[in-house]
Amino acid sequence: MPVAELVVGVIEGTIDFAVLQRRFEHLVFGRLLRLVKNRPDAEELTQRVFVRVFEWLDRYDPKRAAFCTWLYEITTSIVMDYFRAKRRAPESLDAMPESDAPSVAGPDELHEARVLRASLHKAFHKLSPIERGSFLLYHVREVPWRDVAARLACTERAAQYHCRAAIKKLRESL
Numbered sequence: 652m653p654v655a656e657l658v659v660g661v662i663e664g665t666i667d668f669a670v671l672q673r674r675f676e677h678l679v680f681g682r683l684l685r686l687v688k689n690r691p692d693a694e695e696l697t698q699r700v701f702v703r704v705f706e707w708l709d710r711y712d713p714k715r716a717a718f719c720t721w722l723y724e725i726t727t728s729i730v731m732d733y734f735r736a737k738r739r740a741p742e743s744l745d746a747m748p749e750s751d752a753p754s755v756a757g758p759d760e761l762h763e764a765r766v767l768r769a770s771l772h773k774a775f776h777k778l779s780p781i782e783r784g785s786f787l788l789y790h791v792r793e794v795p796w797r798d799v800a801a802r803l804a805c806t807e808r809a810a811q812y813h814c815r816a817a818i819k820k821l822r823e824s825l
Contacts, residue, residue: 654718672701699729716780717804774824782817785810
């Protein structure tokens with residue numbers, strides 16, 4: 652069954668959400684396992700992704716992005732939250748090798764980094780979903796072009812075009 656029909660069926664209540672979850676669970680879990688490198692955490696995060704998909708499914712707009720792109724954005728959001736929380740967890744500096752100890756930045760550097768991060772975040776979210784998806788999949792996740800194209804439901808050439816457009820827009824905005 653095509654993804655679009657499956658999603659419509661779940662939204663309308665004619666198809667059980669579990670069918671949708673079973674169809675994409677292995678993709679989400681595999682991606683998360685590669686990122687977090689911890690099976691129990693990947694399982695927990697996979698559940699969080701599908702809870703959010705269930706809660707937000709009525710907001711999905713197939714005219715804005717393919718379902719896989721939308722699902723990928725939710726997965727990315729969940730894993731980013733996970734890493735942010737993990738980064739906030741206190742870590743003993745005594746156990747850390749001196750070469751890995753964080754350097755102390757001055758107020759100017761911190762301000763500069765915050766401004767750059769905010770500008771990049773703003774510019775990134777101005778990109779279209781397919782531009783964001785192609786950029787993240789290829790440059791961040793190092794997914795081959797043929798797989799990027801398959802996940803975004805477009806040709807390899809189109810995926811490359813959208814990625815180049817994303818890079819151009821990001822450079823122009825920074």
